[in-house]
Amino acid sequence: MLDTKDFSFFETQNNFDFKAFFTKVIGYWPWFIVTLVIAFTVAYQVNIRKQKIYGVSTTVAYKEENNPFFTANTSLVFNWGGTSDQVQNLTTTIKSRSHNEMVVKELNYFIEYLRQGKYNLEDAYGEVPFYININKNFPQITDQLINIKFLSPTEYEISINFESSKVSLLNYNTEVLSSTNVVIGEFKKRYKIGETVSLPFLNWKLELTNNPGFYDGSTHIVRFANFNGIVENYKNIDISSDGKGGGVLQLNMQGTNKARMVDYLNGTVNKLISRQLEAKNQFAKNTIAFIDSTLVAMEGQLKDTENELKVFSLDKNIYEVELGGEKYTDKISDLDVEKDVINRKLAYYNNLKSYLINSTDYSKLPAPSVAGIEDPNIISNVSKLTALSAERSAMSYAVKNDKQFKDFDVQMDALKRVLLENISAAKSAIQYDLSAVNRKIGLVENNIKKLPAQQQELVKINRKYDLNKNVYNSFLEKRSEADIVRAANLSDIQFIDPAKDTGGGLLGPKTSVNYILALFMGLLLPLIFIFIITILDNTIKNTDDISRLTTIPILGVVGKNPGKSNLAVFEKPKSALAESFRSIRSSLQFLYKKQQSGSKVLMLTSSISGEGKTFSAINIATVFALSEKKTVIVGLDLRKPKIFQDFQIENNIGAVNYLIGQKSLEEITQSTSIPYLDFIPSGPIPPNPAELIMGDSMKEMLDELKLKYDYIILDTPPVGLVSDALELTPFCDATLYVVRQSITKKDMLTLVNNKHKRGELKNISIVLNGFENKAKYGYGYGYGYGYGNYANGYHENEEPKNPIVKFIKKTFKK
Structure with a gap:
């Protein structure tokens, strides 16, 4: 049945360890150097390949310029429109x-x-x-x-x-x-x-x-x-x-x-x-074109009238004929001119109305002033409508924005409606003036009819000639004014500062920005990669991880083995690694003092294979043997034995042979090259390893060993994989659970916690194996080892293999 203690994972909470992350970042310093070198190399190559970028500017102003020839006496008014938009x-x-x-x-x-x-x-x-x-x-x-x-x-x-x-x-x-x-x-x-x-x-x-x-x-x-x-x-x-x-x-x-x-x-x-x-100037051009076409027609009429007057004057004393009729001639001529002006206004209004209703292009409308119209509202609105129409036509080749065209259309429609209302009002007033002039002309014509026939004929010819001459002269005057206006027009766009190369204007390339970006990327990319590794990495990194995940005490910390052989303590007894095992020996002896005297049985196990259980067993046994304590290592990993390889001993016979009654204890016990240290291999792999360990012969073997040895070290299978080690717990005085840095998963400690709380593993302690402080350029062996120059003389210094690390260490020594 499941015990409530099995749910101990609720007692811990996984928080992000910033300290461990910072330590890992420092440990990966070569990555930062490599990425920075690459980033700065790329930035340099980009900078030297980029061409220099310059900036040039010019300033212009839009200001509606009034024509200096637009005076109160000028009958032509040309306005390009308002300044809005x-x-x-x-x-x-x-x-x-x-x-x-x-x-x-x-x-x-x-x-x-x-x-x-x-x-x-x-x-x-x-x-x-x-x-x-x-x-x-x-x-x-x-x-x-x-x-x-x-x-x-x-x-x-x-x-x-x-x-x-x-x-x-x-x-x-x-x-x-x-x-x-x-x-x-x-x-x-x-x-x-x-x-x-x-x-x-x-x-x-x-x-x-x-x-x-x-x-x-x-x-x-x-x-x-x-x-x-x-x-x-x-x-x-x-x-x-x-x-x-x-x-x-x-x-x-x-x-x-x-x-x-x-x-x-x-x-x-x-x-x-x-x-x-x-x-x-488009408005002025339209007006000049209209005047020119009118002058051509008027010039023909004026010549015809002159010829008619010449024919009439032949064989006549013109001064005698004129006598008595000249007073009517001047009066009727003035009235005819006045009537012509009114008729031209009416004709312009009618044409303009028809044009507004039937046409969509208003860019060629002539100025209303050519017809003698002086209404400022009509003059201004026709001018604005002409400008808007011309601008809209030009924009049709420039932009494809329907909204802008609609804006122009809305403005022109509004102007058209206003103009049509203005035309209606103006025509009503002019009709009244026309009726009044016609009445005056009728009265004068009645008086002329009382004159002799020749005088009536002469008045008629003079009347036609004066009218044509006055109209012709009027249009000549207006054309002259239009020419002057067009010539004097100024653009509303003016230079304030023309573009000029003044020798400066360098904008780039911004090499400093590229180098700053290279620095940023060179630091960020490895940082992101390390962060991802940290997030995905669920392994034990240091003693703080162990302390957060379990209440089982930490007995010691063992550094990473720099050599190839597992006999690290025997081969280098003064190394920092050997000192870490001596520290574990001292802690074990402190534990044993609380127990009764006699031989001490120590069992080493772990969660999975590869965590250094065998390595730790060999070296703990070695430090006991070096203190002249009779020690034996018993290989009880009956499923996957390999400890015999480190002692270069054959695994033909061993503990299995004793447990099945084939061999005696003396026959399976073999001496090693280390004084006071013996070794019992596991022997041939049996078909029922768990049953052999549970049998009475296991107790008998341990009882015999206690009579001969001070310390008995049991190398057992991983407790996370098989239950063999749990069967040996009753025979052991202490259990060391080996945890290896970057190998043991954090979740694996949950299994040990559960077994410890249920009493399946007693008197258990944890050893952190393979610990390497990557934040330093030397090794940090032990639980508080790695004092740098302060440790000189206490144990052998191991030279790092990395040449860069060697250089840094030599530099700091100087």
Whole structure:
């Protein structure tokens, strides 16, 4: 039946031992050195292979510039619109594909000028003595290194290594991809500087820069890059806005070539300025185009009227005919001009209304002022609608963000509704003015009808001529104003600080960061590995582990055996290992003093095989024998005997032969090379080892041994595997349970605890075997041994095998 004592594992709690973990970390110091060396080597190799990274920036401002020619007397008003969201739109434009395509094409940035660096190809833009002027009507080879070597001041050689029979071509003007066949191998050909290169895969002229320097004999590399890839790289330009001034933007670029970045930043801003000014002048262009078309028609009408007046004046005294009618001519002309102005306003309103209802593109609307409309609401709203429409059309090639398009559409719809309401209100007022003018004209016309026929005819002709002349002159004046406005327009985008190479701007590589990262990784990786080992390792590491898991006393601590033989105490009696066994002997003698006099029987057992039970039995027996106490070792591991090998004795006969009655005690007892120490091997492996140990013959053998020896050491099987050792407990004065560092599992002590609490193992103590303090570079034998230089002279010093440990020990000795 199970005893309540079997559940003793509830009495202990497994907590993480930080002290043991720290000790283990120190013990694995070579791992840290190796990982640190590897990490720093990798960091060094990365640092020397990285190219220097520079940062270049330019600052621009968006500020709506008023045209200096917009005065109170100027009848034309052109307004590009409000400033709301213009900075955001500007940022979007800078990052747009279409804008960057224009800049890349204008700067020919798809042509890469390279040089072979120590570890990789480097950007040599601005440093080569030449530039490539390509013929954009023909395709060029892409992604292929073209070597250029100057053979003389006037001649150079092109060499290309073709690895495939077909190469890709790209026409950088039309962006059409194609391919052509070539001969595999190295292609070479010589050309004069400035000579046209016309090949199926290459079309250019190589020109020298203004100051080429010494270039004779130099070698350079050119490559035509993927156009879309280059554009995509420049789309990632960093843009930040000034927190204090919302209209100020800073454009930042990072790269390996400052000259290339300076030219690109300035180029992209100049392109922005020209595009924005062009959009700003769009309203003026629309107005000029409308006026020009109107002037052509008016000029024809004016000529026809002049011809009609000439024909009428023939054979007539014009001054006599005019007499009496001139007062009506001036009056009717003024009224006709007033009526024409009203009619032009009505016509503009009707056309504008139809345009707003039926069209979606409002970028070509003329200024309302060409029709004499001076309503500031209509002028401003038409201007804003034109600007929004033009901007939306431009963005359709730049972004694919439906939300932004919807925002534009919402704004334009709102403006359309406001304009339609303004048109309705304005037309109502104008209709009233038109009726009033028509009434005045009717009265004057009635008076004219009372004049003679010739005077009526002359008034009619003069009336038509004056009207056409006034309208023509009015449009000429407005066209002149439009030209002045367009010429005087300023871009709303202005340079504050153009990009410039001032000699600084180095950003990287940040070698210190890589070294810090190497230090971090070099320490972290082994630490993580040691932590994993510690978590997964469930073995006994030190006496603290034993004390936490059991109340059984610890009799001693035995260090790791540095030799190959188990006769460690006999071979090196002054070693630290021998002293640890002498300490166990002293502790055992203290235990025996509490018992009656006579021979003492000591049993050694363990949980499993390999924990050093036999090693401990031999050396404990040796220290007793060296103190001139008659000692015998009895090999009672009848299932797996091996102690006889250490004494180089045959295992033909032994304890088994005595237990089955074949041999006497004298016949199975054999002397060893150690004085006062005898040995009884286990003998042949029996079929029933447990029954032999339980028999009466075992008691008889031990009784005989007590008569001859002072100490009897029993080497028994592991108690965790078989029950043989438990049968010997009644005959023993003390039991040593051997626990080995990094071998014995912590859970195994639960078995010993249970057997001890049930009384199956009496007078039991624990010996920690194979203990090695890895936190030191020497051995830490014993229970409190390992005093370093303070132990010199007390026992033999064992030189460590590790050469690094030897060096450290010698260094500390000095």
